[in-house]
Amino acid sequence: MFLINCPYCGERDQQEFKAGGEAHIERPKQPTELSDDEWAEYLFMRKNIKGVQFERWNHAHGCRKWFNMARDTSNDEIKAIYKIGEKPPTQ
């Protein structure tokens, strides 16, 4: 059970949160311009990394805010938590 440091509320138990999949996948601004393959790339293709993965999380039973997390999937270590719109940490 993770202890997640919500950027708006502070440390809370994982059960207050909902995971939202891979982060930094921007919705295309002009979907109609895309081929089926390009659209499918946006719609379906997700990475499943062993190692540091950037993910979206939502403090569903708290402030309802979405934020991003860098998590090492091999040991569940949370490397960083940062707000939506902020760049992922490089380290």
Next chain:
Amino acid sequence: MTQNLRIKSSEFIDETNRISFKFDGKTYYGFKGDTLASALIANNIHLVGRSFKYHRPRGIMTSGSEEPNAIVQINPNSNITEPNARATEIEIYEGLEASSQNCWPSVNFDIGGINNFLAPLFPAGFYYKTFMWPKSFWEKYEFLIRHSAGLGKSPNTRDPDIYDHRNIHCDVLVVGAGISGILAARNAAKNNLKTLLLDEKNELGGSTIFEANEDNKINNNLASEWLKKEINELKNIKNLEIKTRTSVAAYHQYNYLLARENLTDHLNKKDKKNKIRQRLLKIRAKKVILATGALERPLIFNNNDRPGIMLSSAIKKYSNFYGVACGTKNIFFTNNDSAYESALSLHNKGINVEAIIDIRENSDAKIIKKINDAGIKIYWSHTIVDTRGYKRISSISIMRLSNDGTSVTGSKISISCDCLGIAGGWTPAVHLYTQSGSKLTFDEERKIFIPKADTKEQISVGSCGGDFELDEIITNLNYKLKNFLNIDKTDFDSIALENDHETSKRNIWLLPSDQSIGKTKPFVDYQNDATAKDIKLALREGFRSIEHVKRYTTTGMGTDQGKLGNMHALGIIADTAGVKMGELGTTTFRPPYTPLTFGTIVGRNVGEFFDTFRRTPMNDWHIKNKAEFENVGQWKRSWYYPKEGETMYQAVQRESKAARQSAGILDASTLGKIDIQGSDASEFLNRVYTNAWSKLAIGKCRYGLMLNEDGMVYDDGVTTRLSENHYIMTTTTGGAANVLGKLEDYLQTEWPELDVYLTSVTDHFATASLCGPNSKKILNKIIPDLDLSDDNFPHMSFREVLIDKIKCRIMRISFTGELSYEINVPASYGEAIWQKCIEAGKEFNITPYGTETMHLLRAEKGFIIVGQDTDGTMTPIDLQMDWIVSKKKYDFIGKRSLYRSDTMKQDRKQLVGLLTEDPNIVLEEGAQIVSELNQKPVEMLGHVTSSYFSPNLNKSIALAVVKDGKNMMGRKLFVPMENKNISVTVANTVFYDEKNERINA
């Protein structure tokens, strides 16, 4: 029977408090402080059960939670009986009843014991290999297997006990209250850290507390005496909470641990009453100190499982702690010095030790001299090749071990005994450590897995960290604590330590016998009856991964998770396969460390507290009027209102007719309501719904369909424009929370530039939905001032009015196809407005109806229910709802997906109506639809999604999804059922009032 093996009294046992208990129907006596195991041994009973596969007689092996054999059934004659309890952990109390498991008809004469002689037929993977063929025989096999095997019987009635949960947050959690744990907890608490100390036993002090070795001294006192004083002082320390009888079951990431606190199991029956039996502690600790100790290893040799064969450390605990001799003719068998301590302990208490068999060539430990002085014979370089005694060990045969340890030589010596203590070294209890995700490293020299590294949040101290000698333990503990707790000094910086040191150890995972291995039974996993032979067989058959060998041989898969024999299994695999143990890795230790009752896991969340449920403000009225309820998500919704003697079918038929003929009323309070405000609210709705919203006039309502980005229908509902920048959206009852979450997601992550605010107001409003041709008259009685003419208040519009000073939002919208008004009031007025409608409607025979009638009425009109007629694979086009998809809008959620080659396919499954040839036959929802009856394999075209008998049309109607259904209008299809094939015709989805005239009726 008398307690003929009770020896000199122990300070841990209260001999003034005699307790009677029953085992296998007979009454015995023990003392307060005894476990069931110690009391049985005091009564000279070792045989307590039968093994799982071969039904071999088995006795008590250990004195703790690692016990593999002494598994008993508590309260065997009660329907709240409890299986798989360890006799070594049950503290006896007046009235305790327990019985052996795994034996039939009795532990002394067990039919299944024949399996023992058939053992060659029961090798590893036996069940997989044998009982699978022929397949049709499985049921017969199953009966046989279930009857002769099995671990106890489960209770068959509701658990009457009370269980509880508690959340604990602490600075430091110390697991295990042996000498290391006590010193660690004491120093943490003294440094103002909120500290919690847990131990699974009822006494603090671990194994040091009953230590009798005169060579182990702390500050010139016996280590045990010194520790007792320390324990006495603990109660004066602030910030320290101590819990005994509390076993840590699980250690999850981020220092989240679950522990079971046992509160009443040791109490007399009458004292247990109305008390919480067990409590699950949910602990979040800033730092965790693991002081879980070590488990003694058995030795693996031929017939090493007879009753009376025990761990040497257990024999010591029974004598020193419980004051019980495990036998009158004791022998020890060892590969290290610790058995000598046990032997000396017995000798000093006047208990006869016949001999010590040591596989080593010699040892220069000080204690050897004491053994020699005591006149106890030591057989160096010898091993046990066989044991005798069916229900209790009676003798052993020993032979000289070859230099390389793989064979035996010389002549066989037989020595009689009634108890054999085995000492195979120590295994650090790293179970919790690995559960936390931390990695182990293998110490080849000492043949143990130890923690790889301490972290800022977790350390392992004492023997679970690989420190076994007193001076090592204290010195390392002192050093580690200072770093971990960031403190300059501890209160044992200048402690004086004296102790003997373990000299040599000779490790042989599988000891040889004079017989070939095929003829021997060297048990590795006692509980699951897995032998070294089985492991070797698995390797011969090609298994290599330790995880596979484990599952194939079932080694380590019992309720004890192989706490005793897992290391030997690894060792034998490594030796046989010629690899290093460190490279082999270990199997995964999974929670719980010891079994938990279901009661503890669920705590108070049973019965009506199993899940939270939501009730509408009109709920009391529904109950008073005998509504039957249906669960919709967490909501309790009125399902139907049966009158005296009415079946559900009759009630629903009556309600459905009344709603169309005169007036009906539905509690629609559960519909999700989202308040949407902001200058970009219209633009936002444009993006989330498939249809256009910019031109919706203030005071008007519109139905909207929401898709997922993949183009599939996600939710639907009516949204009303209250003012320029203010909308109220309704969602399905079940979808409310998810829709809000999804909309928030888009707002926060994709379109943060939009000025829109969402608020869930589902619980803020109660909704009474008035419907039927007389609904206008009823509403007029309630609000005479409001002009209800179609010109002033047309379909799909909204008015805000006052009823008795209560602000109401009235929407003229319809989910039944009838003239219909939804009256929304602040929740606290819900029941009042409902009552008002009922009163006003009396003269029109207003009929309350529930969800079932609502479903029927909308099906007559072909209105979909998201989640019933759709399943996440239906586009609006599939639903024949093309009319709601805007062609003009550049984008909305899911739009692009509607133009994918797959979603554009013409022959997707599409929503159609179905009419049965016989109008009285009602199809089953979920039934499959085919076009050919004689074709094999038959192609499934789709399935029935909604089906009812329509009282208003006097015939059966159904909605279905059918492949290429759009092009099948009028086609005859079949619904094959178990006993008959039902002929159906594809029809329009709208069965009733196709021209929508009744909305303005």
